[in-house]
Amino acid sequence: MKFVSIRVVTGDVTALKVFYAALTGVEPTDLAPGFAEIRLDGCTLAISSEDIINKLNGGAIVPRSNRSAMIELEVDDVEAVRARVADGALAEIVQPPTAMPWGNDSMLLRDPDGAIVNIFSRPRR
Known part of the structure; x- marks a missing residue:
């Protein structure tokens, strides 16, 4: 599969x-x-x-x-995406960039239909 x-x-x-x-x-x-x-x-x-x-x-x-699933997009730089969407014209920021307990940096956006989109980066190793 x-x-x-x-x-x-x-x-x-x-x-x-x-x-x-x-x-x-x-x-x-x-x-x-x-x-x-x-x-x-x-x-x-x-x-x-x-x-x-x-x-x-x-x-x-x-x-x-949808109230139970999110679309997740991995990026190199969450802050760069935040800067692109910061004016609110592209998307509502639901959660600003935040360090997750498992090490990812994560920002949640809402798409035009209200779905949550997680923009995240993994820790650099």
């Missing part, structure tokens, strides 16, 4: 594509109307419209209702 992607379902595909492209620096690849991927090193972030889920999966996923 190989873990390959996380899919976020949304009522506004364009807003999430713009957000994650600005955050990651990677342009989305549109694969079908209402479905795009942002292909990152290690995993793909898929963005799907609510309409597709309702048509193909019987409404199994409800956008803007």
Whole structure:
């Protein structure tokens, strides 16, 4: 088994594509109307419209209702990302850069649909 992607379902595909492209620096690849991927090193972030889920999966996923999972993006410098988003135009900072007990530096953002995004760096060894 190989873990390959996380899919976020949304009522506004364009807003999430713009957000994650600005955050990651990677342009989305549109694969079908209402479905795009942002292909990152290690995993793909898929963005799907609510309409597709309702048509193909019987409404199994409800956008803007996630309260138990987070998207985690590893970066070299959490402070550099904080500086890019500090004006609040790109994202709400939920937790400023914080040293975690296991050694990571971590900052939590909220995407346009309200999902939590953990921007973190591992300790240098």
